[in-house]
Amino acid sequence: MDGKGSHTIDQYYYYYSTNYTTNAREIESKILRMFNRLGYARLTSIQRKSIPILARRRDSLIVAPTGSGKTEAAMIPILTMVAEAYHDGKDKVKGIKVLYITPLRALNRDMLRRLVRYAEMLGLSVDVRHGDTSSYRRRKMQDTPPDVLITTPETLAIMLVGKMARAFHALEWIVVDELHELLPNKRGAHLALSLERVERLSSRRVVRIGLSATLGNLDTAAKFISYVSNYADIHDDVGRGRGRVNKCAVIVDDSLRKYDVDVVYVDAPIAEVAKHIIEYIKRNRRSSRESILVFTNTRDEAEYIASIMHEGINDPTISVDVHHGSLSREVREETESRLRGRDGYNYKSNMYEDEDNNNNDIVEQTNVVVCTSSLELGIDVGSISTVIHYGSPRQVSKMAQRIGRSRHRSTESAKGVIFTNNADDEIEALAILKRLSKGDVEEQRVHESPLDVLAHHLVGLALERYNGIDAGDDNHTSNSRRRKEEGVEVSVEEALALVRQVYQFRNTSIDDVIDCLELLSKNGIVRFDRDRLVFKAAKARAYYYDNASMIPDVLKFDVVDTVSNKVIGSLDQEFVGDYGEQGNIFILKGMQWRILAVDHARMRVNVEPYYAISMNVPYWSGEMIPVDHKTAQLVGRMRRLVVQGRINDVVSKVLVNAYRELGNTIPDDKRLVIEYSPNLVIIHACLGTRINNTLASLLSTIISSKLGYIVNVRSDPYRIMLSSTARIGKKHIMDCFMDDYDLEEIIRVSLKDTHNLNWSIWNVAKRFGLVDTNAMYSKKIARMIYERYANTPIVREALREVLHEKYDIDGTKGIIECLRNGIIKMVWKDVREGAESNKDGYASFSSLAEPIMERNKVGVGACSNPLSNEQAVIEMVRDRLMKSKHRLVCLKCASSSVVEVSNAPEHIACLKCNSRIVAAIHPYDDDTYNAILLKVRNARLDGEQERRFRRAWKAASLVHTFGKRALLVLSGYGVGVDTAARILRDYAYEQEDVLLKRIYEAERQYITTRGFWDD
Known part of the structure; x- marks a missing residue:
């Protein structure tokens, strides 16, 4: 590596063998x-x-497997050196000396518990600060700063412009944990600028340490930790240019941890897979004290599997909890606490605590926690015997983090099992395991000069100057006075010099800074003097605090099935904002649903099941983890070995069938197989998520322009699907691969008015202060912003963000070149051949095409033997209404009883006095019951009580006249006595299906018009 890059541990050992000082030996x-x-x-x-x-105070990147004790590898040496300096009398200055940054609040709690014990033994103080820290605790920290502060990237940014910033004047050490979690996203860029700013507040040289379990690009990560650009030669008084040694030791534990992982294929829906997981847990329990994590890729899957396990586990010694980011902090903390129990892992002796404890008083209980990525990081969750994963983890780093939670020590093999129910997931899981066994982790691409992050920190610099906070100045009072005398302006040159010390912003130009400042100035956040190239804070503080997080604030809508009147899941506001029109069809939990109404006030989407076939159904994959090109290629290579008989597994049955269906060929790492009909084309391409996204957009844009018809497109890591009302010919696709064009420009054009770009524009506009942070997402407003701000940093950054996260321009160019040169072959299959005997015309698409066709419900074969939508709905409405309960109250004697509609007699009478005047009210409607009771006793009723009694009397009249059918109608959601009277008058003596249909129509009418009512 060059002189400005990072250095390996071996290089450092050589360096220190020739520069070994007595002082360093003493510290060691x-x-x-x-x-x-x-x-x-x-x-x-x-x-x-x-x-x-660390004894020589060098910037370091420490990379080691989960369970290897890397946190202690950094913190114990650091705490030792800080404590030695304090006790030797060399450092009696009050202030934060060690800053420990973690990406999750849960890690804060975990680290606080562990570090407090270490620090107290050394006479040091530790505290934690994040968004939930009380104002009392914050004030206490400002008055008496701890020696060690644990915080999050977002909270650090906030502290830099507050009174707490002054506590950093004694800062010597910065430790960034779980670096791999921050490196590839905007939180990483955000933190990198914060680190540069916090160093300016210290009067000492600051050493940075990065910790990670899984990294695919060590050099990039090392530059994140320690990078000094040539710009520092000109501005050596700014940031890391102030006398820093530009070397980063890369310390790697290259002993690969072993993973004992089975892959189990279950040819059944997710509900059946959940039952297999239950049986596996019961069958493989080694001890009553062990705990098991069940990982899923999405929150919906976690909730769904947990609900099935709750009902099906039937074992009092096994409890089931759920843990994901949508749950409250209290619920998550309680689950973590139960997992830790009393036998958490002891890093000191590489043993589990109480391993030999034979105390018979210990409650025998296995904790099973169904979770998402919320538990894959370094949270202490005690003794985890096994990790179960539903579906492929999709990434090597995900598998290492998740399966690595088991047997949390590097000397013991991690134990896990992956349950899959489709061939893609099974062979993908096998491919990821193969990469993991070689330590081959995905490379993480950093965001280059994200302009919304830049804008936020420009405002932060202005606020720092306004607050009178300056680098290395302990005399804050005089400093503040001096700032007020000189003004509170920041020069563009000074800001640019600071920004370019950060690796992600090394190529940021002065025009980028000026463009951001002009936009912030137009929004009234800063005052920017273009002539003098200086800026200062205006209405900056609220903007800065509101936008301290680079994680989009995504609101959740409950999805309510009006047929069962139950919450069946949730949708993000971005999906609702783009697809939430009445009548639209979408897929959730493997079923199609039709939107009846969106209630924005109550954050609800009211839907009904939809069983008919719908083309181009939106499929919500917002949480899906991308599969990289290398994994997809390995899947292709393994496919070829399977059909050659060199890999024998359950998956071989699926692939061998597909091999025959495709005419003795299989899509693999060297071959695309294209199945085509006049209006539908499936391109099998083992190229990964981002490259297939890019190819899909390219094909759709170019072919649409040539046909003059819209070509709809979907893709996954192994397929691209094109469909249109026009005929898509073989030549159209070949021309796309063979013609010359500016690929990036075509993709940029294709993004206009797409969901991805609209959502990105909305969030970037928020970060520039153009949109209120609490505003509900609207694609119409996002389109308006695109048109109005097309030539500003908002749209430029939104486009850059989408291209970075969803597409791979360079990788796609390489694939197209391979197609042109014949390095990657193309095999064509016309599915119409041999399909004459099939009525639907789609039956000849191979089984390998089914995943993408089923996901988007293309073709009649997508649903096997479906009921008509009306029949299916009526059946479910009947089932729900028959299970409804009513409180029957006699209007003569006021006696009451609760009855389920299915068990009610045809003719209803009071069980006590045999009166036929019996009202049906809600089982918990005590107010109406009390009104009836007062009336029976001839007591005086107020206006509200009188209204309730009249309504009960009307219900009693319906029950007297129509009996059990009246109860059925009154069970309808939102069906009051007046609506029930109208339905019963017209349809009480019709067939029950007709009556049920009218009840459901009334429910839908209530739901769709509720938003217009005056509560």
Whole structure:
């Protein structure tokens, strides 16, 4: 590596063997003694490697498997050195000396618990600060700063412009944990700028340490930790240019952890897979004290599987919890606490606590937690015996993090099992396991110069200056006075010099800074003097605090099935904003649903099941994890080995069938197979999520322009599907691959008015202060912003963001070149051949095309033997209404009883006095019951009570006249006595199906018009 890059551990060992000072030896000895004092029987490999580097205060990137003790490898040496300086009298200055940054609040809680114990033994103080920290705790920290502060990237950004910023004047160490979680997203770019700014507040040289379990690009990660651009030669008084040594030690534990993982294929729906998981847990329990994590890729899957397990596990010694980001903090903390129990893992001795404890009083209970990515990071969850995963983890890093939660020590193989119910997931899981066994992790692409992040930190610099906070100045009072005398302006040159010290912003231009400032100025956030190239804060504080997070604030809508009147799941506001029109069809939990109404006030989407066939159904895949090109290629290679008989597994049955269906060929890493009919084309391409997205957009845009008809497109990591009302010919596709064009420009054009770009524009506009942070997403407003701000940083950044996250321009160019040169072959199959005997015309598409066709419900074969939509709805309405309960209250004697409609007699009478005047009210409607009771006793009723009694009398009249059918109608959602009277008058003596249909129509009418009512 060059002089400005990172250095490997071997290079550092050589460096230190020739520069080994007596002082460094003494520090190492003290650190080793501290490990012994804390009770560590032996050091792990990463701990041994880290000590000599940290003892010399070098920026370091520490990479080691989950369970290797890398947190202690960094923190115990750091705490030892800080404590030694304090106790030796060299450092009596009050202030934060160590800043520990973690991406999740849950990690804050975990680290606080562990670090407090270490720090207290060394006479140091530790505290935690995040968004939930009380104002009292914040004030206390400002008055008496801790020696060690644990926080999140977002909270750090907020502290930089507040009174807490002054506590950083003594800062010496910054530790960034779970670096892989921050590196590839805007939170990483946001944190990188915050780190540069916090260093300016310190009067000391700051050492940075990065911690990670899985990294595919060590050099990029090292530059994130320690990077100094040539710009520092000109502005050596800014940021990391102030005398920093530009070297980063890359300390890697290259001993690969072993993974004992089985892949189980279950040819059944998700509900049946959940039952297989239950049986696996019961069959493989080794101890009553162990806990099991069940990971899924989406929150809906987690909730669905957990609900089935709750009903089907039938074992009092096994409890089932759910853990994901949509649950409250209290619920998540409680689940984590139960998981830890009393036998959490002890890093000191590489043993589980109480391993030999034979206490018979311990409650025998296995905790099964169904979770998403919320538990894949380094939260202490105690002894996890096994990790179960539903579906493919889709990424090597995900599998390492999730399966690595089991047997949380690097010396023991991680234990896991992956349950899949489709061939894609099974062979993909096998491919990921193969990569994991070689330590081959996906590379993480950093965001280059994200302009919304830049804008936020420009405002932060202006607020810092306004607050009188300056680098390395302990005399804050005089500093503040000096700032007020000189003004509170920041020069563009000064801001640019700081920004370009950050690796992600190394190519940021002065025009980027000026464009951001002009937009912020137009929104009244800063005052920008273009002539003098200076800016200062205006209405900046509220903007800065409201936009401290780079994670979009995504509101959730409950999806309510009006037939069963139950919440069946949730949809993000971005989906509702784009597809939430009445009558639209979408897929949730494997079923089609038709939108009846969206209630924005109550955050509800009211839907009904839809069983007919619908073309181009929107499919919500907002949480789906992308599969990279390398994994998809390995899947293709394994497919070829399967059909050659060199891999024998359950998946081979599916692939061998597909091989025959496709005419003795299979799509693999060197071959595209294209199945086509006049209006539908499936391109099988093992190229990964981003490249297939790019190819799909290219094909759709070019072919649509040539045909003059819209070509709809869908893609997944292994397929691209094109459909149109016009005929799509073989030549159309070939021309796309062979013609010359500007690929990036075509993709940019194709993005206009798409969901991805609209959503990105909305969030970027929020971060520039153009849209209120609490505003509900609207694609119409997003389109207006696109038109109005087309030549501003808002649209430029939105386009860059979408291209970065969803597409791979360079990779796609390489694939097209391989197609042109014949390195990648194309095999064509006309599905009409041999399909004359089939009525639907789609039956000849191969079984390998089914995943993308089923997901989008293309063709008659998508639903096997469906009921008509009306028949199916009536059946479910009947089932729900028959299970409804009513409180029957006699209007003569006021006696009451609760009855289910299905058990009610045809003719209803009071069980006590045999009166036929019996009202039906809600089982918990005590107000109406009390009104009836007062009336029976001839007591005086107020206006509200009189109204309730009259309504009960009307219900009693209906029950007297129509009996059980009156109860059926009154069970309808939103069906009051007047509506029930109208339905019963016209349809009470019709067939029951007719009556049920009218009840459901009344329910739909209530739902669709409720938003116009005056509550």
